[in-house]
Amino acid sequence: MPHTLNIDGVTENAFDLQMLVYSSKSFCAKHQIAWGGESPGEFDWEYYFGWLKSSLCEKLIRSAITLRMLQDILAADDMQESIDLENYQDDSIAGIQLGIIHEGSFRLTLREMCN
16 A cells, blocks of 8 residues: 655644744643633633644654655665765754764764654
């Protein structure tokens, strides 16, 4: 069964995630949502956090799956010229902290982050 690979969806999800980051503070201020507290408006913290968590998780998981599939396809394609995925990765994440390593000492890659 064929599956489509929506590469543009990764960019769309990244845009949506960035907008959530920038708008969250003003949304909470407008609706008087406080962490763990009651809200006089129609939204309270539990409602907002539940909505935010499900939206974030869905977008992050979809993007991670798409990126891993794309890496696997590009790495396994013998018909195409050799593609230096590590070089593309280095260019795309320059200056960005992908995460924090709590145990051990290794370079966190985009693929590892998608796990």
